[in-house]
Amino acid sequence: MKKKNLWDGLNDAARKALRPRNYKTGSLSERVAGSGVDAGKLAAADRRKPEVKRIWIPGVEIFPREIHPQRHRGAFGEFARRDHGVPARIGFWPKQWSAARMFAHSAKGFHVHPPSVPADSTAEKWFRRLFVLQTENYSLRPYDHEQWDMMFFVQGRAEMILRDVRAGMPSRVMRFFVDGVNHRSHNNAGVIIPAGVAHAIRVEGSEDVIMVYGTSTRFQPEFEGRIASEIETADLPESWRTFLK
Numbered sequence: 001m002k003k004k005n006l007w008d009g010l011n012d013a014a015r016k017a018l019r020p021r022n023y024k025t026g027s028l029s030e031r032v033a034g035s036g037v038d039a040g041k042l043a044a045a046d047r048r049k050p051e052v053k054r055i056w057i058p059g060v061e062i063f064p065r066e067i068h069p070q071r072h073r074g075a076f077g078e079f080a081r082r083d084h085g086v087p088a089r090i091g092f093w094p095k096q097w098s099a100a101r102m103f104a105h106s107a108k109g110f111h112v113h114p115p116s117v118p119a120d121s122t123a124e125k126w127f128r129r130l131f132v133l134q135t136e137n138y139s140l141r142p143y144d145h146e147q148w149d150m151m152f153f154v155q156g157r158a159e160m161i162l163r164d165v166r167a168g169m170p171s172r173v174m175r176f177f178v179d180g181v182n183h184r185s186h187n188n189a190g191v192i193i194p195a196g197v198a199h200a201i202r203v204e205g206s207e208d209v210i211m212v213y214g215t216s217t218r219f220q221p222e223f224e225g226r227i228a229s230e231i232e233t234a235d236l237p238e239s240w241r242t243f244l245k
Contacts, residue, residue, distance in 0.1 A: 029055045036159060036175035040064070040186030057164045057172045058131035059194030061086050065152065067184045077181035079152045079212065080190055087150070091138045092192065094150055094214025102158075102209040107202040109229025113147035115166060115196040124168030127196075131169070143216040146195035147223045153180040156209035157187075159202040165227075166196035177204060198227055 007015050028045075031037045032055045042062045045052045063086040067077045080086070082093045102108065117123045130140055141148075162174045179187040193199050203209045217223070236244070 027051070032175060033173040034175070036161075036177055038187050039160075039176045039178040039189040039191070042174070042176055043189045044186075055172060055174065057162055057174055057194075057197055058127075058135070058169070059148075059192075060162060060174065060197065061090065061190075061192035062176070063190050063192075064186070065188040065190055067181055067188045069184060075181050075184060077152075077154070077188065080150070086190070086192065089138070090192075091141070092143055092148060092150070092216060094216060096218045097212065097214045098219070099154075099210065099212050102156075102201065102203050102211070104156075104203055104206050104208055107231045108200055109231045110161075110163070110198045110200045110227040111229065112165060112198040112225045112227060113149075113195040113223045114225065115194075116142045116145035123166065127166050127169055146217070147220070148195060148216040149191075149193045149199075149213055150215075151191045151193070151211060151213040153178050153188075154210040154212055155180040155182050156207045157183060157204040158209050158211070159204050160191065161200045161202075162193060163198045164196070165198050169196075180209065200228075 007018060010018075025031065026034065028037070028041075028051055032042070039062055043064045047053065047056060063080075065078060065080075067075055069075050082088065087093055115123065115127075117126045121129075134140060157180065158178050160174075160176055160178060164170065164172050177187060178189055178191065179185045181188065201209075201211075
C-alpha cells in the first residue's frame, strides 16, 4: 500500500510553501552566535573549556544573582557586592548608577563605547596585551577612561546581543536571555560589557523591562556610539508626514 502524503489535503501552492521547523539545538557555539542561550547557562559555563573559550568575548562577564522570595509580598533581589565575586575579582565598581525602562515589544539598537588606547600603543597591540597575554592583570584595564557597563534586570525578560568590534579582536557574537527579579530563575544574572563591545537589547514577552546599570565613568554623551539603531525610531504614517509638510 502506497504511503499517504501527510500534506495531501493542502493545495499545490501551500505544499510548495511548506518549510519544516528545525528542532535540533546545535552546539553551544552555534546557539550562542545564532538563536541564543539562557544567561544561566553562560553564567555556569566553565570558561576553561575550549568550546567556551572559542565563543566568549574577552572582558564580558555573566554572573548569577541571588533572588530571595518573600512569600505573600514579592521578592528581594541582590545586584552585586563590590568586594565579592566578579566585581571584586576584576576590580570594577561603577561610578554612576542609572535606571531605564523599555516598553513591551521595543528594543535598543546596537550601541558601543569607545575604548581608551594608550598613545604609545596601537589598538591591536593593546587589546592583545589586555585580553590575550595578561588576561588576569585586571589592574591594566583603564576603567576610569572608558565606559564599561554593569547591567541588571529588575522586571521582565530581555534578549541581549553582543558583538566584539574592537580592532584586531575576533568578531565574536554572544546572544542570550536574562530574567528580571519578578521571574526567579537561573537566568537572573548580572552582565558586564567592556568598551568596544557593541550591544543591543530587545524586550522578550509582553511586559515592560526595567533595568538598572552602572558605568565605570560618569555619563558622557560623546561615549555613546550608535550602530544599526533604526529600530529605536517610530516613523509617522505617510499621511501624517504629508500633512505636516
